[in-house]
Amino acid sequence: MVDYWRQGSVAVIAVNNPPVNALSYNVRVGLYNNLDKAANDRDVLAVVICGKGRTFPVGADIHEFGQIPKEPWITDVGRKIESLGKPVIAAIHGTGLGGGLEIALFCHYRIALPNARVGLPEVLIGLLPAGGGAQLLPRLAGIQVAMEMITTGRQLPASEAAKYNIIDKVVSGDIVKEGIEFALRVQNKPFQDKILRYRSPHGKDSLQPITEAVLRKIKMRSRGFYAPVWCVRSIANSVKLPFEEGLAQNRIMFQQMQLSGQAKALQYAFFAERSISKWKLPCGGNFATAVPRKIKTISVIGAGTMGTGITVALLSAGFPVLLVEQNKRFLMKGVQTVQSLLEGGVKRRKFTAEQAKMASSSLTTTVDLQALNSVDLVIEAVFETLSLKEDIFSKLDKICKPEAILCSNTSYLNIDKIAASTRRPDKVVGTHFFSPAHIMRLMENIYGCKTSPETVATVMDLGKRIGKVPVLVGTCPGFCANRMNRPQSEEALFLVEEGAQPEQIDQVLEDFGMPMGPFKVRDLAGGDIGWRSRKDAALHLGLTLSYDLQFFNGERYCSLADKLCELGRFGQKTGSGWYSYDKPGSKQLSIDEDVTKLIQNHRDSLGIKPRKITTQEIQERFLFSGINEGFKILEEGIAARPEDIDIIWLYGFGFPRHYGGPMFYASQIGLKRVYDRICHYHELFPYSSHWMPSKLLQKLSIQEVPIGQWAELHSKL
Numbered sequence: 001m002v003d004y005w006r007q008g009s010v011a012v013i014a015v016n017n018p019p020v021n022a023l024s025y026n027v028r029v030g031l032y033n034n035l036d037k038a039a040n041d042r043d044v045l046a047v048v049i050c051g052k053g054r055t056f057p058v059g060a061d062i063h064e065f066g067q068i069p070k071e072p073w074i075t076d077v078g079r080k081i082e083s084l085g086k087p088v089i090a091a092i093h094g095t096g097l098g099g100g101l102e103i104a105l106f107c108h109y110r111i112a113l114p115n116a117r118v119g120l121p122e123v124l125i126g127l128l129p130a131g132g133g134a135q136l137l138p139r140l141a142g143i144q145v146a147m148e149m150i151t152t153g154r155q156l157p158a159s160e161a162a163k164y165n166i167i168d169k170v171v172s173g174d175i176v177k178e179g180i181e182f183a184l185r186v187q188n189k190p191f192q193d194k195i196l197r198y199r200s201p202h203g204k205d206s207l208q209p210i211t212e213a214v215l216r217k218i219k220m221r222s223r224g225f226y227a228p229v230w231c232v233r234s235i236a237n238s239v240k241l242p243f244e245e246g247l248a249q250n251r252i253m254f255q256q257m258q259l260s261g262q263a264k265a266l267q268y269a270f271f272a273e274r275s276i277s278k279w280k281l282p283c284g285g286n287f288a289t290a291v292p293r294k295i296k297t298i299s300v301i302g303a304g305t306m307g308t309g310i311t312v313a314l315l316s317a318g319f320p321v322l323l324v325e326q327n328k329r330f331l332m333k334g335v336q337t338v339q340s341l342l343e344g345g346v347k348r349r350k351f352t353a354e355q356a357k358m359a360s361s362s363l364t365t366t367v368d369l370q371a372l373n374s375v376d377l378v379i380e381a382v383f384e385t386l387s388l389k390e391d392i393f394s395k396l397d398k399i400c401k402p403e404a405i406l407c408s409n410t411s412y413l414n415i416d417k418i419a420a421s422t423r424r425p426d427k428v429v430g431t432h433f434f435s436p437a438h439i440m441r442l443m444e445n446i447y448g449c450k451t452s453p454e455t456v457a458t459v460m461d462l463g464k465r466i467g468k469v470p471v472l473v474g475t476c477p478g479f480c481a482n483r484m485n486r487p488q489s490e491e492a493l494f495l496v497e498e499g500a501q502p503e504q505i506d507q508v509l510e511d512f513g514m515p516m517g518p519f520k521v522r523d524l525a526g527g528d529i530g531w532r533s534r535k536d537a538a539l540h541l542g543l544t545l546s547y548d549l550q551f552f553n554g555e556r557y558c559s560l561a562d563k564l565c566e567l568g569r570f571g572q573k574t575g576s577g578w579y580s581y582d583k584p585g586s587k588q589l590s591i592d593e594d595v596t597k598l599i600q601n602h603r604d605s606l607g608i609k610p611r612k613i614t615t616q617e618i619q620e621r622f623l624f625s626g627i628n629e630g631f632k633i634l635e636e637g638i639a640a641r642p643e644d645i646d647i648i649w650l651y652g653f654g655f656p657r658h659y660g661g662p663m664f665y666a667s668q669i670g671l672k673r674v675y676d677r678i679c680h681y682h683e684l685f686p687y688s689s690h691w692m693p694s695k696l697l698q699k700l701s702i703q704e705v706p707i708g709q710w711a712e713l714h715s716k717l
């Protein structure tokens with residue numbers, strides 16, 4: 001796990017623990033013993049520490065967290081470096097992160113390749129840099145830089161790190177060769193002043209104002225996430241305590257944090273995020289065996305909000321796009337939107353003006369579907385009407401080359417039905433982007449019963465290539481994301497009907513950590529879209545949406561949203577919705593007395609006496625109704641694993657990452673409690689079928705199986 005060789009007077013110690021050279025127990029032992037070996041070899045005058053393969057060590061082995069840490073720790077390796085009596089050079093390529101960077105900070109010198117990056121990302125997994133980082137970095141780069149790096153986990157490119165003295169020299173070529181050359185230059189030279197523990201932190205007199213400013217920033221963005229605050233404390237220890245005492249204090253804090261639910265959730269999310277690319281189809285095809293098709297040209301049908309957002313996502317990843325609309329007027333409007341989204345990207349520094357220009361020049365347009373005869377892949381993004389989509393897919397089937405893949409950006413409709421309108425159902429797949437599609441990273445890919453593994457592999461690969469987080473699910477109304485969101489939106493309305501205020505519900509869920517409460521989300525998305533589909537659904541059943549409707553198709557129904565739409569209150573875009581806005585399109589909102597009156601009149605007309613609704617009830621009814629649906633989704637095999645569901649929620653709805661996602665959150669509360677509360681609400685609200693408890697949840701509530709085994713258990717149900 002650690003290689004050792006000598007080149008003249010220089011000993012090279014190379015960590016060899018693929019894929020990322022994590023500092024597992026055996027690696028730490030190897031480093032420690034090989035440092036001893038170099039110390040005892042009189043012919044060795046300097047030492048280079050590096051990583052084999054793709055990277056310098058990226059930190060502690062996260063798999064080992066939760067076990068009792070075995071010595072030597074990273075700090076023991078560090079102390080050995082400091083006291084070696086010979087200069088030690090860290091030669092960094094790839095990423096030097098966490099414990100990896102901490103070891104480098106204990107070294108006397110650090111060199112790096114230009115494309116290397118360094119950082120202390122412990123905060124992102126709910127921890128602090130207890131291996132010495134919080135003590136050493138302030139002594140090298142100063143308190144201000146240490147605060148920024150450690151509380152955000154940001155990785156710095158080598159050139160920026162050099163600006164802050166973290167890297168002594170940026171070198172090109174072979175990193176080991178460069179390391180040896182550097183070592184030859186510094187051997188036999190004094191290096192005691194390079195041992196950071198003997199320095200005092202730069203900017204220590206400004207600790208208080210820096211701390212206050214950082215804490216203010218953390219408060220604004222953290223939404224109940226504790227680790228950044230602990231990181232601030234760990235850096236303050238570098239000023240307040242002698243070096244070894246600071247280390248000891250930080251180790252105690254690290255051990256406490258490790259036991260916290262937030263650290264467990266963040267580490268779960270880290271691995272969940274990596275597991276989603278390991279997809280499997282019920283028919284047996286999977287990520288390891290399926291080969292993606294090469295995609296060079298893509299066409300997007302529909303230049304509305306979704307179509308233009310998808311177009312920008314593709315263009316900015318370097319794909320040429322052929323944008324299609326039914327007439328020139330819509331097309332022109334779409335092109336303008338694409339241009340302004342690209343300009344917005346330049347303003348937000350997502351890309352340079354030059355890149356935006358390049359992207360823009362890769363856009364072509366047409367109003368003629370025949371022009372799609374040579375594209376490799378089509379993404380349809382038109383209205384959510386099945387007959388319209390069927391018509392488009394049947395035309396595409398005739399026009400496009402036989403190997404072209406046909407994707408639908410539907411958020412709700414049955415992929416099998418869309419596929420059935422073609423003679424190539426194996427090449428039809430759902431690619432559900434989230435709005436705004438050029439920003440939101442989730443891409444919910446949906447396979448139909450005939451979708452081939454090759455087609456799935458192609459869209460999963462495409463998602464990664466355009467910087468999205470692609471998650472694969474099966475088909476059912478609303479798939480995973482919208483199916484789980486639906487009961488939550490309904491519960492929010494029912495809570496208002498029963499006595500809560502929209503702003504109260506929004507506040508409770510924002511305090512929980514959601515980026516926006518459900519009523520603000522409704523206003524942002526525009527109430528008219530849901531209203532139209534509810535009216536369509538009613539028409540389909542031969543019903544009309546009336547003012548005093550309390551049941552719809554046998555289910556409890558709340559017509560408050562319809563009443564707002566009747567008044568033209570569609571949300572932000574019309575300047576009024578659940579809130580009022582200072583002008584149409586503005587985000588500046590205020591509570592609207594008219595809405596409060598409307599709600600009161602609605603309750604009066606139905607004879608509902610408003611009651612006080614607690615925070616606990618709001619949280620439970622919103623979160624648990626979605627979680628119950630999540631278990632049904634698992635039970636039906638729509639999602640293969642709870643990890644898939646959680647990643648959908650982290651990236652599609654901004655569910656707080658420090659809770660891991662709704663399924664992990666449920667596991668932390670305890671499935672017995674979640675199940676009991678769902679049964680309680682089922683008893684109270686028998687006319688809302690979303691409270692019918694999931695069978696899988698019921699089973700798991702008795703067995704309390706760890707989340708990693710849920711999927712296995714469900715396959716045995």
Ligand SMILES: CCCCCCC/C=C/C(=O)SCCNC(=O)CCNC(=O)[C@H](O)C(C)(C)COP(=O)(O)OP(=O)(O)OC[C@H]1O[C@@H](n2cnc3c(N)ncnc32)[C@H](O)[C@@H]1OP(=O)(O)O
Nearest residue numbers: 020022058059060061062063069097098099121130131274
């Ligand atoms: C009381 C004792 C005190 C102890 C103090 C200890 C102090 C030290 C703490 C730490 O160091 S915490 C760890 C800090 N480091 C990180 O958080 C790095 C996390 N990793 C990444 O950010 C990325 O993986 C990467 C290194 C930037 C590489 O990204 P890339 O996209 O190239 O590859 P991935 O698909 O992400 O990863 C490949 C593969 O490697 C696994 N992996 C990555 N990092 C770790 C790790 N730190 N430990 C274990 N495994 C890791 C990852 O899960 C992938 O595995 P597979 O999915 O391929 O199985």
